[in-house]
Structures are given as structure tokens and as C-alpha cells.
Amino acid sequence: xxxxxxxxxxxxxxxxxxxxxxxxxxxxxxxxxxxxxxxxxxxxxxxxxxxxxxxxxxxxxxxxxxxxxxxxxxxxxxxxxxxxxxxxxxxxxxxxxxxxxxxxxxxxxxxxxxxxxxxxxxxxxxxxxxxxxxxxxxxxxxxxxxxxxxxxxxxxxxxxxxxxxxxxxxxxxxxxxxxxxxxxxxxxxxxxxxxxxxxxxxxxxxxxxxxxxxxxxxxxxx
Amino acid sequence: xxxxxxxxxxxxxxxxxxxxxxxxxxxxxxxxxxxxxxxxxxxxxxxxxxxxxxxxxxxxxxxxxxxxxxxxxxxxxxxxxxxxxxxxxxxxxxxxxxxxxxxxxxxxxxxxxxxxxxxxxxxxxxxxxxxxxxxxxxxxxxxxxxxxxxxxxxxxxxxxxxxxxxxxxxxxxxxxxxxxxxxxxxxxxxxxxxxxxxxxxxxxxxxxxxxxxxxxxxxxxxxxxxxxxxxxxxxxxxxxxxxxxxxxxxxxxxxxxxxxxxxxxxxxxxxxxxxxxxxxxxxxxxxxxxxxxxxxxx
Ligand code: SF4
Ligand code: SF4
Numbered sequence: 001x002x003x004x005x006x007x008x009x010x011x012x013x014x015x016x017x018x019x020x021x022x023x024x025x026x027x028x029x030x031x032x033x034x035x036x037x038x039x040x041x042x043x044x045x046x047x048x049x050x051x052x053x054x055x056x057x058x059x060x061x062x063x064x065x066x067x068x069x070x071x072x073x074x075x076x077x078x079x080x081x082x083x084x085x086x087x088x089x090x091x092x093x094x095x096x097x098x099x100x101x102x103x104x105x106x107x108x109x110x111x112x113x114x115x116x117x118x119x120x121x122x123x124x125x126x127x128x129x130x131x132x133x134x135x136x137x138x139x140x141x142x143x144x145x146x147x148x149x150x151x152x153x154x155x156x157x158x159x160x161x162x163x164x165x166x167x168x169x170x171x172x173x174x175x176x177x178x179x180x181x182x183x184x185x186x187x188x189x190x191x192x193x194x195x196x197x198x199x200x201x202x203x204x205x206x207x208x209x210x211x212x213x214x215x216x217x218x219x220x221x222x
Numbered sequence: 223x224x225x226x227x228x229x230x231x232x233x234x235x236x237x238x239x240x241x242x243x244x245x246x247x248x249x250x251x252x253x254x255x256x257x258x259x260x261x262x263x264x265x266x267x268x269x270x271x272x273x274x275x276x277x278x279x280x281x282x283x284x285x286x287x288x289x290x291x292x293x294x295x296x297x298x299x300x301x302x303x304x305x306x307x308x309x310x311x312x313x314x315x316x317x318x319x320x321x322x323x324x325x326x327x328x329x330x331x332x333x334x335x336x337x338x339x340x341x342x343x344x345x346x347x348x349x350x351x352x353x354x355x356x357x358x359x360x361x362x363x364x365x366x367x368x369x370x371x372x373x374x375x376x377x378x379x380x381x382x383x384x385x386x387x388x389x390x391x392x393x394x395x396x397x398x399x400x401x402x403x404x405x406x407x408x409x410x411x412x413x414x415x416x417x418x419x420x421x422x423x424x425x426x427x428x429x430x431x432x433x434x435x436x437x438x439x440x441x442x443x444x445x446x447x448x449x450x451x452x453x454x455x456x457x458x459x460x461x462x463x464x465x466x467x468x469x470x471x472x473x474x475x476x477x478x479x480x481x482x483x484x485x486x487x488x489x490x491x492x493x494x495x496x497x498x499x500x501x502x503x504x505x506x507x508x509x510x511x512x513x514x515x516x517x518x519x520x
Contacts, residue, residue, distance in 0.1 A: 027229075042286065064240050098255075111309055153329050153331075154299075154300075154326060154327075154329060154340065154342040155342050156326065156342070156345045157347075157348070158345050158347040158348065158402060158405050159347075159398055159399075159401055159402030159405065160393075160398045160399060161326045161345075161346075162326075162388060162389075162390045162393070162399075162403060162417060162459035162460060162461050163328065163329075163461065164393065164398070164399075164460075165394060165460055166394055167395075168456070170328065170329060170332065170460040171329045171331045171332060172331075179398060180395075180398060183397065183398040183401075194400065195398075195401045196404070196405070198347055198348070198351070198408060198409060199348075200348070200351075201304065201343075201344045201348045201352075201362065202343075202344075203349075204343065210495060
């Protein structure tokens, strides 16, 4: 899922500026699971904003709502009645949610309450880790199901660099060396021969480096 | 005799390294280099070592070559994509440089511009393949490396580069490093320089493996200045493990630098006959390389 974390409240207050009628919008999907932008966090942010504006002596009306998915136009459509008399929308969705709302409500400003961080999973309570960079050409079959693109600090394809020591990465000894993990897993699978072949230079044009991406499935198009 | 000849004729080969200045004043670098040039076969020039921005290794290699020094051009994948790497390799060749050390490069986060966007378009193994390809007179254009070498665009004048790489025989665990080492041999590395060597038993085992692959190995020798430096290296530099007995020897010495020189010389004598040469890293005290070589009787 998409992992995001809430911005500092002071930054959010700054983004509100002189707006007076605000709608805080949560999302029930990824950001609910990673505890940053679901109904609960929307309620907390809305109260914090109301309190802050009261202290500042400002008359600001703060409404709140949470929709099932901010990344689908049908769900965003349902915001119409609540959004129409507002002068600012605050999205607590990921960057995709913010943009879907911006596209749908072309004449209303929308600002992000979250910093969208990565594609990953909760490792344990309160800890989330990255697992995929959407490179567009998955190599997990060759690397024991461990992604070298997102999990090696240098996205290396041919084994550990000289900085790998005791299973940890050179940039920080709290980060596991991806190539150490790959080695251990392939050993356990009895497939170390996967590491003997040189992986050729990667085609990065299928990743973000190829420009904004689009997927078209003719069979699904109407 | 130049570096490549020395290695191919199986002579005990000596290299050292020099870091370009942070700035445009190359006088000190060139003065240091000229003091030691007659005693070493070649001099590595580091490429933004430890991700600290400095004058470029290509320009510095060129300046050393003008002084009659055989440089080893260090080239990392951290700051250049495949266009820049190939282009710089053509430039190096056009300037008459021959020896290239292909490195992945440290991550920018360990250096002085930690917010920089790292490149790592290719890795050091793939960079070795690229050098091989340029030597054949072809570039990487349009096609990918898994296609036969007859593809790519023909170059107007091919490179004549002597590629090398690095290996960490003291890495723990060693197996994953050895797999990568074998790949680098297959990818065309003609010589290897190692991280500082302290565990000679482990190194001899590594040499058996290396000899079977036909790889030429220059063992890394690092000049210790003080016990504090040794501890600092152990803590901060990936892949360096100065053993306790050497730290004690440094600590109990009244002249630690001289002791450091003696230790380095002793290590060189021990390594003679085991590997193909040594790579001496004096980190800022390049003229002390002379003392180390004197002490080792080379
Ligand atoms: S190889 Fe690419 S697609 Fe597969 S997990 Fe890694 S980044 Fe994602
Ligand atoms: S230590 Fe491991 S994870 Fe870190 S950059 Fe090197 S190979 Fe990648």
C-alpha cells in the first residue's frame, strides 16, 4: 500500500492562509491503514485546526468528511455537495488523492496534509518499510522475492557493494543490506546460481525515469 | 615500465592513491605526486571519494600524466548515468589514459552533499562490461547489454582501456562478495585493488579463490597515523577492520606515525609472494609512501 505521514500542523495552518471555509477530507484506504489520513486522523486534524484558529482569533469554519478512496473519481464525485460552498479543501489522502480532487474540483484550491512517502507495508506496530519503487519491470523472480531496486540504497543489480558489513547497509547500520537478504534467501531456496549470472544494465525507461507513465488495456477500454 | 606491463609480466606491482583538491589549486597534489612517482608503478586518482565533492579525477589524471605518471582513473557510478560514463571513458581514452578502476561509489549520504540525488544507473559490474564494449569499438546505444556485442553503434575510434575493479576480501560474510567478485572477473576486470588487508589467513584463502579465476590482486595497505585513527576507521569506514593488537602497538608507541610506517612495511613484506602487488593508501601523507617502501626494502 501507499505509506504517508502527516505534515507538521504549523505547515498545514500556513497552507490555510486566509481561507475561511475549509473541508478536511480523509481516505478510507491506504492512509487509514497506515494511520495517517483516515476518519480518526481527520477528526484530530479538524479539531486541532479549529482550536488553532480560535486561539488566533480567526473565524474559520472547518468541516470534515472521509470517503472510501480519494484515488477514484466516482468516490471523489460524492464530495460535490460538501465541497461546493468551501474556499479550501485539505486532502488527507496520498498525493494521488490530492490530485484526483484537484482535477475534479478545478476551481477550488486543494492542499496536501500528508507527505506521501513510499510503497510498502507495516513491519511491526508503528513501523512502515518500503518494498517497491514501481520500476515497471519486476525482477523479483531473480532476486529471491526481495526487491534490489527499492531495498538496496544504490539499486544495485549484481550483488552487495563493498559497504555491506554484517548484513547491514553502508549508509546506516539500521538498514538491512538488500543483497545480504537476497543472498540468504536464495541460499535457503537452494538457488544461489541466480547470483552467478550478470544482470544486464536495466531499462529505466519503464520506471519514472521514462517520464509520466500510463497504462492502457485495449480489452478493457469502452 | 608502466602499470599494465608490470602486472602482465608478473612483477610485484606498487600503486598508491591521491585525492584531488577541493578547489582548483592542484599545486600541492602535483608536488606530492612528483615526490613518489619514481617509486610506484601507478597512482590512483579518487573520484569524489567518500561522496565529498572535489576536483574531477579525469582532469587530475590528465595533469599527472603530463608529469610522466601512469594514473589509474577511478570512475564511479554514483554521479553519472550511462551517457556520462561512456562519454567520460571516451574522453579519458582520447587524453591517453589507459587504466580505469570501475567503482559503484559510496552513497551521497555518507558525504558532504547528503541531499544529492544519486545516479546509480548502472553498477560497477555493468560498468566493466561497458568498458569492454567501448574497447571493442561499440557503445551501448539503443540495445541493451544482453544482446550480442555486434549491436550498438560503431565508434569512430575505439577506446584502449585497461579495466580494474575493487574487492573486499575481509567482508563479513565473504560469500556474497566472492560471487560479485567472480562476476567482475567475467565482466572483464583485469586487476583488482582491495580494501585494507589485516587478516592474512583470510586473505590467503581469498587468494586461492582469486588465483583459480586468474585474477591479479593488489592488496590494500593503509598507513595508520595513530591508535585514534584506527578506531575511527573501524567505526566509520565500511570494510576496514584494524585488529586490536595493531591498535595496541600504535598506542604504546612514542612515535605512532613511525610505527604506522613500520607496520605497513611489515605487511608489504608479508604479502610479497602471496599476491601480485600492493596498493598503498596514505590518505594525505603521500610522501610517507617513500618511507614505507624504504622500510620494506622495495
Ligand atoms: S523490481 Fe521493480 S516492480 Fe519489482 S518490486 Fe522492485 S521496484 Fe517493484
Ligand atoms: S550495503 Fe547493501 S543495500 Fe547498501 S548500497 Fe551496498 S549493496 Fe546496497
